[in-house]
Amino acid sequence: MNGHSERQPDPKIIDLLAKEPENIAHVSLEYFPPRTDQGVKNLHARMDRMLANTKCLYTDMTWGAGGSTADLSLDLALHAHKTGHVSNMHLTCTNMEKDGDPIKAVHDALRTAYDGGIRNIVALRGDPPEGEKEWTATEGGFTCALDLVKYIRKNFGDDFGVSVAGYPEGHPNRISQLSEKEIANMSEAEKGRCCTHDGITYVCKDEDYKKEMDYLKEKIDAGADFIITQMFFDAEVFKTFVKDCRTWGINCPVVPGLMCINAYPGFKKMTKFCKTRVPKSLEDKMDSMKDDPEAVKAFGVEFGAEICRSLLDSGSKILHFYTLNLEKVVYGITDELGITSGLIEESNESDAKDMVAVGSAWARVGDTVKFSAGQGVVKEIKSDGAAVVEVDGKDVEVAKGSYEKVF
Incomplete structure (x- = not known):
C-alpha cells in the first residue's frame, strides 16, 4: 500500500503504550464530530491547543450513531493525523453502505484511513441509527465488533493497531432491571456494579457478565491489541474489571475511559441512559449543586482528579478522557495531577454552543429542546429525524435540524 500523507504514518498505539510514560501518566483525548461547519473549525x-498543552499520546475521533458522521469522522481523523496527532479512528458496523455493499463501505474507509497515514482503529458495533431504539445489522454487513476485528486482520494483516470497547459494568444491552427479590439476592459481584436510577435498580447479572467477558476475550483473541472502557464513576468497578480480564486470560492493556463532568443535566441524562453506577456520595453532591453550573464544573475537576489518582495508584499508565469537545475540566484535572500546570486559567469554552454532536446522541426522548415556536420535552424521535415535542400539554412535530437541545 502506498500512503499519500505528507507526514510519516502514525505509530501503533499498542507500541506507544509499551513505553513507560515520561510524566505522571499518558493522556489520551476523545472528540466527536460537531454538527456545524463552525463547530468543525x-x-x-x-x-491543536489540547495536543500542544497535554502532549496527549493519541487522539480518538468517534463515528456517529448510525453511521451519521462517517465522512466527517474520517475527515477529522485524517486532519488529526496531518496536524501531528496519533489518530485513533472509531469505525462501526452500523448503517455502513457503499454502492449497496456494506463490506465495501468499511473496506474503503479503512483503505482511505491507511492511505492518509492512520494506523489505529477502534473497532465497534456502534449505536442504533437516528430515530431507532434497537440496533440491527445492515443486510450483508457485519453483525458485531468481533466481525470487524476479524475483517481487519484478514484483509489488512498487521497494518493497523486495533482497540475495542470494554464494559466494566456490562454492556447497557445486558443490564437488567431487578425485582425486589432479585435485589435481595444479588451476589457480591453484582452489588459492586449495580446502579439505581429513579428508584429502579439495574445490574448486569453474573451470567450475562460472564457472556460479556467471554465475548471480550474473543475480540482480543481475534487480534485486538487493547481495550478502552466505557465511562465509569466508581474506580473500584474499573479495578475489578481489570482483575476479571486477567482471570479470563485477557492480558492486554486496559485503558480507563473517563467521562468529564461538565454539567448537571448532561451527567444525569448520560448516566441514566447508559445505566452507569453512580456512588451515593457522588449523586448527593451533584444533586446539591444542580443549580450552580460553575460549581459543577469545579467539582468535575475535583472528582476527576480524585478518581484519576486512584487509577494511577492501582497501576494505570494512561487516562483516556471523553472531552465532550470541551477543555476546561480536562485541563483542571491534568493541572491537579501535575501533568500540566496553569492550563485551567487559559481554557476558553466560549464556543461550547457549537460543539454539539451530529446524530441522535444530541437529542433523545426525554431531552428538553427549543425551536421557533417555543420549548418542550421530546416524546419521540421519528425515523426521518423529526421530533415529537410536548409543549404546554400538546404534541408538536418539529422537523429534523429545526430544534436544538437545551438539556
Missing part, C-alpha cells in the same frame, strides 16, 4: 483549533 473550532474543534480543529481546540484539538
Whole structure:
C-alpha cells in the first residue's frame, strides 16, 4: 500500500503504550464530530491547543450513531493525523453502505484511513441509527465488533493497531432491571456494579457478565491489541474489571475511559441512559449543586482528579478522557495531577454552543429542546429525524435540524 500523507504514518498505539510514560501518566483525548461547519473549525483549533498543552499520546475521533458522521469522522481523523496527532479512528458496523455493499463501505474507509497515514482503529458495533431504539445489522454487513476485528486482520494483516470497547459494568444491552427479590439476592459481584436510577435498580447479572467477558476475550483473541472502557464513576468497578480480564486470560492493556463532568443535566441524562453506577456520595453532591453550573464544573475537576489518582495508584499508565469537545475540566484535572500546570486559567469554552454532536446522541426522548415556536420535552424521535415535542400539554412535530437541545 502506498500512503499519500505528507507526514510519516502514525505509530501503533499498542507500541506507544509499551513505553513507560515520561510524566505522571499518558493522556489520551476523545472528540466527536460537531454538527456545524463552525463547530468543525473550532474543534480543529481546540484539538491543536489540547495536543500542544497535554502532549496527549493519541487522539480518538468517534463515528456517529448510525453511521451519521462517517465522512466527517474520517475527515477529522485524517486532519488529526496531518496536524501531528496519533489518530485513533472509531469505525462501526452500523448503517455502513457503499454502492449497496456494506463490506465495501468499511473496506474503503479503512483503505482511505491507511492511505492518509492512520494506523489505529477502534473497532465497534456502534449505536442504533437516528430515530431507532434497537440496533440491527445492515443486510450483508457485519453483525458485531468481533466481525470487524476479524475483517481487519484478514484483509489488512498487521497494518493497523486495533482497540475495542470494554464494559466494566456490562454492556447497557445486558443490564437488567431487578425485582425486589432479585435485589435481595444479588451476589457480591453484582452489588459492586449495580446502579439505581429513579428508584429502579439495574445490574448486569453474573451470567450475562460472564457472556460479556467471554465475548471480550474473543475480540482480543481475534487480534485486538487493547481495550478502552466505557465511562465509569466508581474506580473500584474499573479495578475489578481489570482483575476479571486477567482471570479470563485477557492480558492486554486496559485503558480507563473517563467521562468529564461538565454539567448537571448532561451527567444525569448520560448516566441514566447508559445505566452507569453512580456512588451515593457522588449523586448527593451533584444533586446539591444542580443549580450552580460553575460549581459543577469545579467539582468535575475535583472528582476527576480524585478518581484519576486512584487509577494511577492501582497501576494505570494512561487516562483516556471523553472531552465532550470541551477543555476546561480536562485541563483542571491534568493541572491537579501535575501533568500540566496553569492550563485551567487559559481554557476558553466560549464556543461550547457549537460543539454539539451530529446524530441522535444530541437529542433523545426525554431531552428538553427549543425551536421557533417555543420549548418542550421530546416524546419521540421519528425515523426521518423529526421530533415529537410536548409543549404546554400538546404534541408538536418539529422537523429534523429545526430544534436544538437545551438539556
